[in-house]
Amino acid sequence: MQLLTRKPARIGAVLLFTIAVTGCDIAVDGHGGLGFGLATGKASDQWTRTYHVSPGGRLELINVNGRITAESSEGTAIELQAERSAKATSDQAAKDLLDRVEMREEVGADRVRVEVRAPRNIGPGGHQFTWTVKVPRGVSVDLRTVNGGVRVANLDGEVRARSTNGGIKGTGLLATAVDASVVNGGVDIELVKAVTTGTYEIEAVNGGVSIYLPNDSRADIAGRCVNGGISTYDLPLEMVGEQNRRRLDATLNGGGARVSLGTVNGGVHIRRTGAVVN
Numbered sequence: 559m560q561l562l563t564r565k566p567a568r569i570g571a572v573l574l575f576t577i578a579v580t581g582c583d584i585a586v587d588g589h590g591g592l593g594f595g596l597a598t599g600k601a602s603d604q605w606t607r608t609y610h611v612s613p614g615g616r617l618e619l620i621n622v623n624g625r626i627t628a629e630s631s632e633g634t635a636i637e638l639q640a641e642r643s644a645k646a647t648s649d650q651a652a653k654d655l656l657d658r659v660e661m662r663e664e665v666g667a668d669r670v671r672v673e674v675r676a677p678r679n680i681g682p683g684g685h686q687f688t689w690t691v692k693v694p695r696g697v698s699v700d701l702r703t704v705n706g707g708v709r710v711a712n713l714d715g716e717v718r719a720r721s722t723n724g725g726i727k728g729t730g731l732l733a734t735a736v737d738a739s740v741v742n743g744g745v746d747i748e749l750v751k752a753v754t755t756g757t758y759e760i761e762a763v764n765g766g767v768s769i770y771l772p773n774d775s776r777a778d779i780a781g782r783c784v785n786g787g788i789s790t791y792d793l794p795l796e797m798v799g800e801q802n803r804r805r806l807d808a809t810l811n812g813g814g815a816r817v818s819l820g821t822v823n824g825g826v827h828i829r830r831t832g833a834v835v836n
Contacts, residue, residue, distance in 0.1 A: 597645035597646055597647060597652075597682045597683035597684070598645075598647070598648070599645065599646045599647055599648035599649040599650070599651050599652040599683070600643070600644070600645055600649060600652050601643070601644050601646075601649060601652035601653040601655070601656050602641070602642060602643040602644070602656075603642050603656060604639065604640065604641055604642065605638075605639070605640040605642055605661060605687075606637075606638065606639045606640075607637075607638045607663070607672070608635045608636070608637050608638075609635060609636040609638075609665060609670045610634065610635050610636070611636060611666075611667065611668055611669065611670055611697060612667050612668045613696055614668070614696055614697070614698075614715075615667075615668040615669060615670070615697050615698070616668065616669050616670070616697065616698045616699070616700065616715075616716075617636050617669075617670050617671075617672075617691070617693065617697060617698070617699050617700070618669070618670070618671040618672070618673075618699075618700040618702075619638070619671075619672050619673075619689065619691065619699070619700070619701050619702070620671075620672070620673040620674065620702045620703075621674050621687055621689060621702065621703040621704070621706065622674050622676060622685075622687070622703065622704050622705070623684065623685060623686045623687065623703075623704065623705045623706060624640075624686045624687040624688045624689065624703060624705070624706045625688050625689070625703070625706040625707050625708070625709070625724065626689045626691065626701045626703050626706065626707075626708045626709070627689065627690050627691065627708075627709045627710075627711075628689075628690075628691035628692075628693055628699055628701060628708075628709070628710045628711070628713065629691070629692065629693070629710070629711040629712055629713070630692075630693055630694075630695060630711070630712040630713050630714065631692035631693060631694055631695075632694075632695075633692065633694060634694050635692075635694065636670060636691070636692065636693060636694065636697065637691070637692035638672060638689065638690075638691055639689070639690045639691075640661075640687045640688065640689050640690075641687070641688045641689075641690075642656055642659070642685070642686075642687050643685065643686050643687075644656045644659075644683065644684070644685040644686075645683040645684055645685075646680070646681065646682065646683035647681065647682055647683065651681075651683070652683065655677075655680055655683065655685060656685070658676075658677045658680075659674065659675070659676050659677070659685060660674075660675035660676075660677075661673075661674065661675075662674075662675055674687055686706075688706075693713055693715070695714055695715075696714060696715050697715045698715035698716035698717070698718075699713065699715065699716075699717055699718065699719075700718040700719075701718070701719050701720070702719075702720040702721070703720070703721050703722075703724065704721070704722045704723065705722065705723045705724065706721065706723070706724045707721055707724035707725045707726065707727070707743065708720075708721050708724070708725075708726045708727075708738075709726075709727050709728075710727075710728045710729075710731065711728070711729045711730050711731075712729070712730040712731070712732070713728075713731055713732070713733055714731075714732035714733060714734070714751075715733065715734065716733060716734055716735040716736075716737075717731065717733045717735070717736045717737070717738070718736075718737045718738075719737070719738045719739070720738075720739055720740070721739075721740045721741070721743060722740070722741045722742065723741065723742045723743065724740070724742075724743050725740060725743035725744045725745065725746070725765065726738045726739075726740050726743065726744075726745045726746070726747075727745075727746045727747075728746070728747040728748060729748050730748065730750050731747065731748060731749050731750065731751075732749070732750060732751040733749065734755075734756050735756040735757050735758065736749075736757075736758045736759070736760070737757070737759050738759070738760050738761070739759075739760075739761045739762070740761075740762050740763070740765060741762075741763045741764065742763070742764045742765065743762065743764070743765045744762060744765035744766045744767065744768070744824065745760045745761070745762050745765065745766075745767045745768070746767075746768045747760055747768070747769050747770065748769075748770040748831060749769070749770060749771055749772065749775075749831060750772065750831055751772065752772045752774045752775045752776075753771060753772070753775045753776070753777055753814070753815040753817070754775065754776045754777075754814040754815055755814060755815050756815050756816075757815070757816045757818075758777075758815060758816070758817045758818070759816075759817075759818045759819075760818070760819045760820075761819075761820050761821065762820075762821040762822070762824055763821070763822045763823065764822065764823045764824065765821065765823070765824045766786065766821060766824035766825045766826070766827065767819045767820070767821050767824065767825075767826055767827070768826075768827040768828075768829065769817065769819060769827070769828055769829070770829045770830065770831040770832075770833070771793065771810065771817070771828070771829070771830065771831060772830070772831045773792075773793065773794070773830050773831070774811065775810055775811065775814070775815065776810060776811045776812055776813060776814030776815065777809070777810045777811075777813065777814050777815040777816070777817045778808075778809055778810075778813045778814065778815070778816055778817065779795065779806070779807070779808045779809070779810060779817040779818075779819075779828060780806070780807050780817070780818050780819070781805070781806040781807075781818075781819045781820070781826040781828060782804065782805060782806075782819070782820040782821075782826070783804050783820065783821050783822070783824065783825060783826050784804065784821070784822045784823070785822065785823045785824075786804070786821060786823065786824045786825040786826065787803045787804065787825050787826070788803060788804065788805070788806045788825070788826040788827075788828075789825065789826070789827050789828070790806070790808075790827075790828045790829070791827070791828070791829040791830060791833050792829065792830040792833045793810060793828065793829070793830050794810065794811065795808040795809070795810055795828075796808060796809045796810075806826070806828075
């Protein structure tokens, strides 16, 4: 199964996309509503599901407003829990809004896809769904949100994460591949298992990017930034070609996995897992 694909023009595309997106809890395409001063009514509930996929399966979760947190589980089932909240002109209107939000599910033997679809033209107010996800060992994830961050911990399948307004942070990862991209926010990925094959691609527009690699990893590393600098810590890197403060090409222990880091406004940091950086 191949989860990651190369997208050379991604940073340019997200630069155009971010012009239309704000940092508050108003979603794109009018899903979030306007006039928060009039939205005095509130409602909340909880949405939970459990799914079973075959070994090596995949979870796709597409959110609009709210943080996604995913961590590994010793169980055999994918567990999803969404804390759903809404604001509107009255408590009843907020409850009606939650009832109108579509939770679209596609379930197969090796793939589960859940997407939040909010109605258009909802009037004053908005909604926010905060997700907690439990992922069995070996299951790959594709996690996307617009206004909110993505946090992943201890996962060992392939990891794909997207956010428009909010950072992405991965800790304790044994992932066989990582593809993380954010417009407004930073990306910080810590790998605790040596990487030797696969692709690890990290990109941001307005924010720094960092990767932590075990010392015995084998990788070909490329770092690029426009407004910022590139720094390395405690790794036996061998530089390739001409280097400068905004461009780095290097190999680690002879090369192997492809590691690519890029940002427009922010720094690039390449560090050894466990290193203490002041």
